[in-house]
Amino acid sequence: MASAHVRGARHTALIKLALASSALTCLSVPAFAQQAPAADSAAVDPNEIIVSARRRSETLQDTPVAITAVSAAMLENKASANIGDLQGAAPGLLITQQNSGAQAANISIRGLTYADIEKSQTPTVGVVVDGVTIGTSTGQLQDAFDIAQIEVLRGPQGTLFGANTIGGVINITRTLPTMEPGVKAEVTYGRWNTWAAKAIANYGNGETWGVKAWYFHGASDGFYYNPIRDERSGGSKSDSYGASLLFKPTGSGFDAHFTIENVTQSFEPVVANITKTGELFCGFEPANQCNRNTTTDLYTTFTEPAHSTYKAPDATLEMNYDAGAVKLTSITGWRHTKEKQTQDFDGSSTDLYYAQRFQSYTQWSQELRASGKVFDGLDYVVGGYYFHSKYDLTQWTRLLAFDSSISPMDFDKNPQQVAGKTTSYAFFGDFNWAFADKWRLSFGGRWSHDNKQLTNSFAQSGLIGSGDANFTKFTPKVGIDYRPSSDVMLYASWSRGYRSGGFSPRAATADTASTPFQPETVDAYEIGAKLAAFNRKLEINLAGYVSDYKNMQQNLTLPGGPTGNQTITGNVPGGAIIKGIEMDGTLRITPQLRLTTSAAYMKSHFRNFIANGVLGTAIVPFDYSANNLIYAPKFTASLGAEYEVPTSFGKIVATGGWRHISPYDEQISTASLTPVVNGSGAVTSVIVNGNDPRVRTTTQDLLDASLTFNFDINDKDVYLRFFGRNLANEKTTTHAFTVAGLFSFATALEPRTYGATIGVKF
Template identity: 55%
Template sequence: MTNRKFVFAALAASTALTGAVPAFAQDVQTEQQAAVPGEIIVTARRREEALQDTPVAVTAVNAQMIADKAAVNIGDLMGTAPNLIITNQNSGAAAANLSIRGLTYADVEKSQEPTVGVVVDGVFIGTSTGQFFDFFDIEQIEVLRGPQGTLFGRNTIGGVVNIRRSRPTGNLGVKAEASYGKFNTLATRAVVNLPVLGDVLSSKFFYFHNESDGWYRQGQTGERRGFTNNENFGASFLFDPGSGFDALLTVEKQVQKFDPAVANLTNSSELFCGLIPAEQCGRNGTDDLYTVFGDANVSNYSAPAITFEMNGDLGDISLTSVTGYRESKEGQTQDFDASSTDLYYVFRDQEYDQFSQEVRAAGDVGSSFDYVVGAYYFSSNYELDQWTRLFAFDNTVDPRDYDTNPQHVEGKTRSVAVFGDFNWAFAETLRLSFGGRFTRDKKSLSNAFGGNLIGQGSDTFKKFTPKVGIDWRPNDDMMLYASWSQGYRSGGFSPRAGSAARASQSYGPETVDSYEVGGKFTMGVVQLNLAGFVSKYDALQQNNTLFCATCATQNETITSNVGSATIKGLEADFTARLTPDFVLNGALGILDSKFKDFIVGGISPADGATVIPFDFSGNDLIYNPDMTASLSATYTQPTSFGEMVGNVGYRYIGRYDQQISIGGLSGDLANGPVTVEGNDPRVRTDAQNLVDASLTARFDLAGAEAHLTAYGRNLLDDRGMTHGFTVGGLWSFGTAREPRSYGLTLGVEF
């Protein structure tokens, strides 16, 4: 039986058993949140409402489910929500490549924003760095699929991962956990809540640490590579005088040191293959990825942040203000050629800061109309200095000493927006939802080498993005809805441009028109959510790496608008509480995508100099697997000492490409147009079959609630890449996903 047939059979069997089912749920809700026991409350539309009453494709994951699955970070969400891909990007600290419904941005440059927003306690993280989030002390996570720009941050054309951490409780309590596992992986985490002071001030302190030796081996010595050491610590203070007003201040800092190891994927068609040992050329993208040959790297990352949220209840109107500030400093070396020959080694020094301010008002007008309106401001500043040791053949020289012509990039973003979202129940069972957002972005960027300005530019982009939908609720157990929404991602400048013409030329915004129909159904203990969508993706922003004889690094990567694409999909996710002790969860996502008129300029293969048209329309979109699926079961067995909880899950991720690249050429190679025959197969991950399991014993330990968990991830040891990249006919490299791992976790809470 093929993988795909197996997945369909498993999901069909589980659906036959359960009848129907919803997104992952929150087991316990407060009386204020839940009208009925077990009801799932989400804030997907910036208002508290039951999941099954929300006409949005959203998957909700609560703290208990994270604990049962022994989930560690945001990457463990991959596959649990339909059409969701999350991988770690090791060219940036705590950086994530996120894709929802085939819309993604897979890069770490801070002058460009991700297409999927990660929002933490109401603050939008404006760069992929810092998005790979730790999962301890989480209250709830919501994965919103489709454009969410009306209510969430900016540029969220693919969707949003909305993370809400726990608030201070006002009661003395400690939650602590320690884990040890394969690859010498050690994690310690603790949250301490202090008693309320003066009946108004509650406080919480937290500290997380995790470290690992990494899962790569150095080919020459056999030593472990890819180490990581991560610290995250801070405090939250909740001021609640009980008069309808509260204020929450969180101060925190993340410090990370790691080895951004990459594996060699260079083959005989590329220049570097003739300069490196033969055994390091032509390697595969599965088992070979776990052996590396390059020089040691190190990345140091420091990122403090402040979040300040205020809420006021004025009776008919609720006011919310969310202020966020984040900054980061990074110093990273990386051997990008991934070989034992010193060919392309860099030192990147970066500084970034962002400030955001959002104010919202929400309320009801009568019994049939409610609203959320607000304003948003965002600013960021970015500086990059990169020293490149190119063809030095001497790895003892510091890149900063070798490169007398370093690259210096400075970028700024200023964005303002106003938005509104409205519900009108114009009939007993019918509701109209509508709204929109007007955004104005101003961006500037300068690019210099060796102190000499190559190019600079400034441009303003603005767009109104509407959303309208209708839902029908014939009874309490069914809701059908249809919607149209538009997403917008700002234009900008190419930070890796090395020529004057391209460094000063802006690329335009990209837009998505998303048409969606769906249904949410509840039948006793079983819920099912279905959605079908068509996304019209216009003026796509795509990176294209070109040979550049006049550039300091002999190549430049240009972002440009390259035509359009259509993405169609189907989604289903469910929860079935078959008994109070036995829960099934599942998800299925289907994607079908196609480029149109994706034509860019490229260097003629005939003479290596003339720029001629290349047609990439037949290539696959990146991070677009044709299917994602998951099925998991959680069983709780009461015991004499407490209870045992077992969880086993299977995730299937279809193969997908990670870079628009050249797998073959046909047509007129001298004058164009040249037809590109798909992406390079070396940037394609194979289909993944991931099995995870955990067994937890919960028991009383000297008056504290304790748990001991044995866990295993990727138990089938399915090996392959998370990221692959080819560089303009020169060389290629990739990174590997975590192989089979296992360990033990001991936790206490009192």
């Protein structure tokens, strides 16, 4: 043990710099959409789907955007736990869970993602709940129970949804108060001793006001097993409760919807050890805990106990006033989160790297919109947006202590402290002009201004550095669509997405801490077709796109700091090119039988991805151009079926689904290196030969099924549902990370699970 302490001391400074401030995570199915009421319901096709992807009510097939709409019925029949169950169902969409942050998600659309839970880093895919954007990846993994509709918008959505939506948007609309007395409640029990109890109650006068209250509770023992403690690990418990009020004075043209809620969660953060021979930590760990595979071995963990708590109250107020010629909308959002977390990142039973993090985050947003018609054939949405957030983080790190009884707060007398602020405002406009018979021009843009501030310091050694920078960008969009008939729409568009710059919390010198990384942009070119046949019993949507990704933000290694090098966030001017084709469709064979399908093929590559790296003691350029983009599978597909059988007691609904996801990488890393030398034998650069194979998933073929019995009993709808997810028991990673020759860890895909739900609605 004394020898281990000596070896640990030699490496402590290096590891402290590399790991400090990091949680080490670096980390269209149109038939299912909600059918919203229209002014003239008699003239509306019952199969039409109303969406709000462009901040106005339109039918799905008339919206010149690549969009998938998913309704409450689809989520309920699949027994979906959260929006992560959409993974693979919409073309080019991945949603995996980050277990190093509460309700945290890695979301990728068309190969664009940024897998990091740090509050200083912003997502590439926006998650919008009732008109309010969630500003961090924490909190994005929303519960699927109280949802009216989800719209997955693919491609940059900066004009109407703002910065940090370069990949797309997941637009979630929750149910409104019905203004009538009613209750919906259900209890679920499943594998891993998983319990869930959820209830929603509505009340109102049926005309001018209504209230809704809800309470959700869930608990699970977790699907990992820890032989050191001889117990299941990765367990969680969560509670969500709140209420909303809808007020609609008769004949006023005004309505207001106010929601307040709180989410509390406690869970055990778990990682699987995938460290291999040659990495530093493997020399300290028991032999059977190193060199493990990234499939079946993932589900056995050796970590020390860890615990995370999360509290997230939020409030939303939406007000609308229809003045006839113009409709005015105001959406105010507030969200506050507080997190306390410990985690054993090395994934072994040896006490090597254990972190404790306290952080809080608060965001305010205000959006004002006006919509209407300038004249017949020209409609508009214009508005302004304000966003402010602030956060603080303190992290204590226990490095190579070899004594788990010592609290990180006692071991680390010089914890890292990070504090940041963001202030943004924007003005936007979006217009549709029917300039000729069957032709329409769509155009618009958004002017955005962002101020980012970040302070990096240690509790005892003091300030590392601070930065304050402004970023301004105009992001236009233009498109044209042609409708030769009511069953065919062809469209083409160009749009620019923008993700703001900022400062890196991992900077180790005053210069790099005060030097901002710059914004990144995506120019997306898209063509598409929306087709219908057989009285809309068959609908097929097609899209092809090319995305030109510029000034990409990536983690880079630069000279400087106590050990001679440091990891910061910087820009790769070369960027990447992403090309793809997508399809989704619905076939209503009979009123009782419906088939859905989707497919996406994507080809992507980096362009001149050169970043500084460390080779021995030298800092030289590393060429990552041969590496794969992360969370960018080449092919995804899905096929689903829903069959409804009327019975004497009600009806039976059977669903089945297959989701195929080809392998994809989860981290920019190094498989092997090829040094490039000059005539004197000195290394001038290094070619990286792809990502480490441990951060690559296997092929996933996910099979899901459910069988629901619906009973009509005394004006009550009672249902009993049996369900299974991942029935083929696919086992692979959802997140994997290697730490610069020190150690590696991963999290696992939920294996085969099944259960039953009983519920009532009246």
